[in-house]
Amino acid sequence: xxxxxxxxxxxLWTAVWKNQTKNDEEFKEYLRKKMDGISDFVRSPTDxxxxxxPDFERTVYKxxxxxxxxxxxxxxxxxxxxxxxxxxxxxxxNLSEAFTLLGFKVIIFNDLTAAQMLQAAKKxxxxxxxxxxxxxxxxxxxxxxxxxxxxDQYGVKVVNHVLYGSDNQSIxxxxxxxxxxxxxxxxxxxxxxxxxxxxxxGGEYDDGVSRSAKSIKEDPxxxxxxxxxxxxxxxxxxxFTKKEMxxxxxxxxxxxxxxxxxxxxxxxxRNLEAGSWFIQEICKRLKSPDVExxxxxxxxxxxxxxxxxxxxxxxxxxxxxxxxxMPVIDTMLTKDIFMIPKDGQTFSLRRSNxx
Numbered sequence: 001x002x003x004x005x006x007x008x009x010x011x012l013w014t015a016v017w018k019n020q021t022k023n024d025e026e027f028k029e030y031l032r033k034k035m036d037g038i039s040d041f042v043r044s045p046t047d048x049x050x051x052x053x054p055d056f057e058r059t060v061y062k063x064x065x066x067x068x069x070x071x072x073x074x075x076x077x078x079x080x081x082x083x084x085x086x087x088x089x090x091x092x093x094n095l096s097e098a099f100t101l102l103g104f105k106v107i108i109f110n111d112l113t114a115a116q117m118l119q120a121a122k123k124x125x126x127x128x129x130x131x132x133x134x135x136x137x138x139x140x141x142x143x144x145x146x147x148x149x150x151x152d153q154y155g156v157k158v159v160n161h162v163l164y165g166s167d168n169q170s171i172x173x174x175x176x177x178x179x180x181x182x183x184x185x186x187x188x189x190x191x192x193x194x195x196x197x198x199x200x201x202g203g204e205y206d207d208g209v210s211r212s213a214k215s216i217k218e219d220p221x222x223x224x225x226x227x228x229x230x231x232x233x234x235x236x237x238x239x240f241t242k243k244e245m246x247x248x249x250x251x252x253x254x255x256x257x258x259x260x261x262x263x264x265x266x267x268x269x270r271n272l273e274a275g276s277w278f279i280q281e282i283c284k285r286l287k288s289p290d291v292e293x294x295x296x297x298x299x300x301x302x303x304x305x306x307x308x309x310x311x312x313x314x315x316x317x318x319x320x321x322x323x324x325x326m327p328v329i330d331t332m333l334t335k336d337i338f339m340i341p342k343d344g345q346t347f348s349l350r351r352s353n354x355x
Contacts, residue, residue: 027116031123042127060336061135061192061255068103068342069133071095072124076142078111080168088141090275091198094283095139101287103342104137114165118175125179130187135337136180137194141279144199145170146265161201161264173197181253188255192337194296195258198276202265205323230269230313230321257331259300261307269313269325278327281306286339296337300329 075092077085096106109120121138130136143164162170182189261268261278270276281303285291291299304327313323 024115027119031120042129058335060338063134063338063340065132065134067105067129067133069105069130069135069137070124070128071099071104071106071137071139072121073106073108073139074112074117074120074141075108075110076112076164076166079143079164079166082143082168085141085143085270087270087272087275088198090273091141091270091279091283094275094287095279098283098286099137102291102339111166113167114163114169114171117163117165117171118179121176121179125185128187130185130191133191135192135194136188137196138176138180139196139198139279140173140176141198141276144173144197144201144268146202163197163199177256177258178253181256191255192333192335193253193256195256196279196282197258198261198268198270198278200267201260201262202267204266205320230271230315254332255334257296257300257329257333259303259330260328262325263328266325267323269311269323277307277311277325278303281310292338292340294338296339297329297331297333300327303327304329 073092073095075088077088079085092108092110096108099106107124109117112120140163145162145164146159147162147170161173163173163176164170177195179185180188180193261276268276268278271280274280282300284306285299285302308324308326311325312321314321
């Protein structure tokens with residue numbers, strides 16, 4: 001059987017970084033060259049930073065800037081002394097295709113260390129002409145976990161979410177997201193910033209609640225086993241008890257949306273052949289020719305339903321099979337988002353169902 005060719009965006013620039021034990025200076029030089037490669041979207045250090053003014057009369061974000069925006073994909077597959085995140089390359093390919101179809105410029109970073117992830121985020125935030133873009137998107141594909149952050153005034157251990165770099169070192173989700181807040185990236189002020197995170201957020205399994213035979217029969221997205229090809233996206237970590245910790249959510253900023261594959265404390269699932277459940281369903285809907293007719297929140301709500309009702313784990317081990325997943329949307333968007341076509345793009349003109 002012929003091997004399926006990897007999707008390569010046409011007309012838009014895609015950068016792929018393969019981390020082959022590069023040192024810090026080489027990595028900085030790599031980032032500089034990649035920014036040179038998209039000179040039309042990179043601002044000069046002397047250029048004034050323009051910010052968009054808030055329009056309280058509008059109920060939909062203004063999407064008539066020259067660029068759709070940048071979509072940054074961090075995809076960590078290989079880790080020290082760990083099994084690779086097989087199937088994440090499928091996620092990467094599908095995400096690149098989906099965002100390109102929507103008019104985004106796509107940058108892909110593969111197998112970065114924790115420190116390099118932060119460096120890359122800072123470079124993207126500070127060097128690009130976000131003031132000439134509709135929005136910004138970032139996808140984080142890696143192992144994740146919860147970790148002790150501090151003890152609060154009541155003596156409760158507060159837990160924060162972390163992602164792992166290819167060096168098995170952790171970085172907080174917060175430290176990536178805050179690079180694109182209004183203070184560090186003022187050119188995105190009053191514009192939507194979208195973050196999608198495929199990673200575990202703890203060590204608990206979602207066993208779900210039994211549904212009646214009638215509800216199963218009538219549900220067209222009923223769960224289907226996936227031939228012992230499912231794995232979790234977490235590394236071995238500390239064993240926290242519910243009594244001693246609470247989850248510290250990532251700070252939300254105005255005009256920011258963060259969507260997680262799973263709730264705090266739970267594993268996220270990835271299929272070895274089809275990619276992660278969460279990214280599968282996101283890409284399916286973003287690629288739909290009818291996506292322009294629905295607000296992004298409507299689309300992402302459909303993603304939540306499809307993951308929750310359409311997937312169940314099959315690992316080949318009884319104790320780990322039959323598990324579920326429920327994505328979570330944290331949003332401080334102040335308007336609706338509609339992915340209307342950019343100049344030269346043609347989406348479907350018919351109305352349909354995004355489910």
